[in-house]
Amino acid sequence: MTTLHLGVLLAIAWAVLTMTFLHLKAKSYGIRKLYSKPAGDPAKGVVYAFTLGMAPWAKESVMMNLPSYGAGLAFHAGVLTALGLLPVAAFRLELPSFVLFSVRLFTLAGVVGGFVLLMKRLVNPQLRGLSCPDDFVSNILGSTFALLAFAWTLSPVAEVPWMAEAMLLLIYAPLGKIRHCLFFFTTRYHLGAFFGRRGTFPPGGRFHA
Amino acid sequence: MPELDELETRLVGLTETDIQRGLEVFRSKLKAAEASYLNSCVHCGLCADSCHYHRMDSTLENIPAHKLELISSVFKRNFTAMGRIAPGLVGAKPFNREMAKAWVDAVFGRCSLCGRCSVNCTIGIALPRIFRAARAALGTMGLVPTDLQATVDNSLKHGNNMAVTKDDWVETVQWIEEELQTETGDPGAKIPLDKQGAKVLFTVNPREPKFFPLSLLASAKVFWAAREDWTLASDNGWDLTNYGLFNCNDEQAGAITQNLVDAMERLGCQTLVIGECGHGYGAARWEGPEWLRKSYPFEVKSILELMDEYLRAGRIRLDSSKNPIPVTLHDPCNLVRHGGICEAQRRVLRQAVDSFIEMTPNREHNFCCGGGGGQLAMARYKQRRIRSGGMKAKQIRESGAKIVVAPCHNCIDQLMELNKEYKLNVQIKTVAEMVADALVLDA
Amino acid sequence: MSHTVFHGHNVELNEEGFLTDPSVWNEELALVLAKAEEGLDQLTDDHWAVIRTIRAHYLETESAPMVRSICKTTGLPLKRIYELFPSGPAKGACKLAGLPKPDGCV
Numbered sequence: 001m002t003t004l005h006l007g008v009l010l011a012i013a014w015a016v017l018t019m020t021f022l023h024l025k026a027k028s029y030g031i032r033k034l035y036s037k038p039a040g041d042p043a044k045g046v047v048y049a050f051t052l053g054m055a056p057w058a059k060e061s062v063m064m065n066l067p068s069y070g071a072g073l074a075f076h077a078g079v080l081t082a083l084g085l086l087p088v089a090a091f092r093l094e095l096p097s098f099v100l101f102s103v104r105l106f107t108l109a110g111v112v113g114g115f116v117l118l119m120k121r122l123v124n125p126q127l128r129g130l131s132c133p134d135d136f137v138s139n140i141l142g143s144t145f146a147l148l149a150f151a152w153t154l155s156p157v158a159e160v161p162w163m164a165e166a167m168l169l170l171i172y173a174p175l176g177k178i179r180h181c182l183f184f185f186t187t188r189y190h191l192g193a194f195f196g197r198r199g200t201f202p203p204g205g206r207f208h209a
Numbered sequence: 210m211p212e213l214d215e216l217e218t219r220l221v222g223l224t225e226t227d228i229q230r231g232l233e234v235f236r237s238k239l240k241a242a243e244a245s246y247l248n249s250c251v252h253c254g255l256c257a258d259s260c261h262y263h264r265m266d267s268t269l270e271n272i273p274a275h276k277l278e279l280i281s282s283v284f285k286r287n288f289t290a291m292g293r294i295a296p297g298l299v300g301a302k303p304f305n306r307e308m309a310k311a312w313v314d315a316v317f318g319r320c321s322l323c324g325r326c327s328v329n330c331t332i333g334i335a336l337p338r339i340f341r342a343a344r345a346a347l348g349t350m351g352l353v354p355t356d357l358q359a360t361v362d363n364s365l366k367h368g369n370n371m372a373v374t375k376d377d378w379v380e381t382v383q384w385i386e387e388e389l390q391t392e393t394g395d396p397g398a399k400i401p402l403d404k405q406g407a408k409v410l411f412t413v414n415p416r417e418p419k420f421f422p423l424s425l426l427a428s429a430k431v432f433w434a435a436r437e438d439w440t441l442a443s444d445n446g447w448d449l450t451n452y453g454l455f456n457c458n459d460e461q462a463g464a465i466t467q468n469l470v471d472a473m474e475r476l477g478c479q480t481l482v483i484g485e486c487g488h489g490y491g492a493a494r495w496e497g498p499e500w501l502r503k504s505y506p507f508e509v510k511s512i513l514e515l516m517d518e519y520l521r522a523g524r525i526r527l528d529s530s531k532n533p534i535p536v537t538l539h540d541p542c543n544l545v546r547h548g549g550i551c552e553a554q555r556r557v558l559r560q561a562v563d564s565f566i567e568m569t570p571n572r573e574h575n576f577c578c579g580g581g582g583g584q585l586a587m588a589r590y591k592q593r594r595i596r597s598g599g600m601k602a603k604q605i606r607e608s609g610a611k612i613v614v615a616p617c618h619n620c621i622d623q624l625m626e627l628n629k630e631y632k633l634n635v636q637i638k639t640v641a642e643m644v645a646d647a648l649v650l651d652a
Numbered sequence: 653m654s655h656t657v658f659h660g661h662n663v664e665l666n667e668e669g670f671l672t673d674p675s676v677w678n679e680e681l682a683l684v685l686a687k688a689e690e691g692l693d694q695l696t697d698d699h700w701a702v703i704r705t706i707r708a709h710y711l712e713t714e715s716a717p718m719v720r721s722i723c724k725t726t727g728l729p730l731k732r733i734y735e736l737f738p739s740g741p742a743k744g745a746c747k748l749a750g751l752p753k754p755d756g757c758v
């Protein structure tokens with residue numbers, strides 16, 4: 001544990017605390033009391049929303065945008081792997097070689113995925129129109145974080161910049177769209193409960209005829 | 210057009226007080242779910258082509274996330290710390306006249322509240338819930354398109370949305386009853402009005418008595434064949450529509466729902482049956498109790514469920530060979546995706562017609578016809594409505610069917626226009642009409 | 653807003669093709685509308701019977717008649733009305749009779 005690691009720890013604490021605050025704030029809007037008679041089970045809808053409802057074939061939007069979907073998956077895998085790598089660095093753990101190999105693969109894929117998404121955002125006029133500075137900042141923070149994690153697996157020289165980057169990322173996370181790491185779950189929960197209650201989720205039928 | 214129409218005049222006249230009131234109403238419509246939705250969008254843009262508006266006219270304004278962003282930017286600016294501290298960074302924007310105009314264009318002019326983007330959103334944002342809050346805010350500011358509001362006002366004033374008088378309604382019912390007797394050859398065939406204690410109170414869309422009574426005749430014939438104990442209300446409470454679902458004024462919507470509740474009470478019926486109408490079902494079945502803040506002491510069903518029950522119980526029998534022409538089925542958003550009735554109509558149709566072809570995609574993934582969300586009542590957006598309906602026209606054409614069955618009068622009207630504009634050459638019918646034609650009548 | 657040309661004059665129609673000012677209506681204009689909006693080259697006696705019935709009802713009550721009363725006054729069976737006006741009584745017949753667009757799901 002160095003001061004740098006301590007800094008990262010503090011950044012983590014900040015991220016967790018602010019996210020908790022955001023969560024509580026959103027919750028403070030209150031739960032809607034519902035009077036209509038449910039047709040289905042909200043809980044089943046929630047389960048569906050987090051399982052088969054997330055399958056690529058359950059969403060036309062994914063099937064029509066497979067490259068973006070792949071890039072998104074890679075990006076998220078890279079950033080999450082890099083996050084998981086933080087304690088490894090802090091506690092100087094040895095990784096078995098096949099794990100190390102996967103870590104390199106995922107972080108590198110994350111960099112590529114992040115870059116592809118960034119390019120898409122820059123090049124596609126509609127997507128550019130949809131974006132605000134936060135979208136670019138968040139992408140760059142995440143991509144750089146994955147990149148430096150990858151670099152760290154090659155050489156400990158990268159440790160200082162990587163940890164610094166980790167702090168930046170964690171401090172920024174609750175401020176911009178990275179807060180979706182929390183709200184993704186609450187939103188999907190509400191979506192599942194809504195459609196579950198109405199009997200639409202889980203679907204009785206199939207996607208296509 | 211140098212002249213300003215009514216809506217534009219009202220926009221120009223907006224005061225700071227109006228803006229503040231709009232914001233307050235907007236805020237009052239948000240609960241934890243909406244607060245979560247408004248914090249969630251990652252601007253991935255994957256929802257773009259899930260929307261029929263964008264699919265037929267690929268512009269930024271038609272992307273669901275862009276419509277959402279107009280609203281969440283205001284949310285951020287007014288209700289989040291980051292939006293106040295660093296508005297430029299997170300895309301927070303003030304609510305002012307320009308923004309109100311953009312909201313009107315987005316939530317009234319480019320959205321049928323169909324919810325297809327909800328099931329396709331990467332995150333899972335139920336976008337129409339946010340659009341509804343925005344419509345409610347605009348309503349407070351007097352910015353509901355005039356003709357949409359007029360439809361609501363009709364219901365409030367006359368008890369039905371086409372201002373049909375009681376005499377006209379009753380006379381039409383009696384006329385249809387005569388037709389029913391002719392068609393069934395049973396002089397005892399009745400369309401009961403105000404029958405106390407009937408099991409079922411049936412409701413219709415005013416468009417049926419006013420202009421298209423054949424669907425009422427078909428429903429009546431099915432009830433007759435099933436020997437249902439049913440009735441219609443002669444006074445307020447026969448109209449199932451509720452455009453309060455679209456102007457998103459919950460008080461007005463509740464007052465319209467109250468007509469149905471009162472009729473149920475007055476006549477002492479057990480089940481409120483909603484005729485084939487998507488928004489009417491959504492309003493009566495799902496939103497009504499929320500508007501009124503109380504649970505109903507009775508059941509609400511769609512006539513689709515009832516026909517399904519009749520078939521399962523053997524109360525009616527069908528001969529599908531009486532309907533030999535290939536049929537496809539349109540899934541109204543408020544009945545299927547938002548209403549949860551996906552299979553009943555399919556079970557019924559499979560027994561009622563020889564050849565049933567599914568559209569692709571279908572059920573909760575189906576495309577809106579383009580006429581939902583009150584679009585049919587807003588003349589100013591007609592071009593967009595017809596254009597966005599191109600997606601449905603394409604689905605219909607690709608199905609190869611010659612009859613399109615749509616369990617919704619609102620959709621039927623849009624489909625009739627699509628039929629004309631896109632030269633589809635199909636017939637458009639209700640499920641009850643198909644069932645009535647296929648009925649096997651015991652001697 | 654759109655327009656239809658009538659006697660060299662621009663007649664204003666709303667987005668749905670209904671007259672913005674119902675009072676400018678006359679029978680010649682009905683013919684122009686029939687062609688422009690319904691694709692009908694000619695109007696038969698039956699068409700005219702329906703249009704005149706609707707028009708008379710409108711002048712009296714400022715609203716469109718029930719299809720019931722159209723059938724009763726003209727003596728035409730219901731199915732014939734739909735044949736005559738493919739867009740239906742509202743978007744077809746009422747439009748040609750110069751009425752504003754009725755409210756509701758039409």
Ligand code: SF4
Nearest residue numbers: 260320321323324326
């Ligand atoms: S609700 Fe339907 S019409 Fe509205 S933005 Fe979503 S997909 Fe488009």
Ligand code: SF4
Nearest residue numbers: 250253254256274330
């Ligand atoms: S799919 Fe969902 S998260 Fe992505 S841009 Fe659309 S609304 Fe936002």
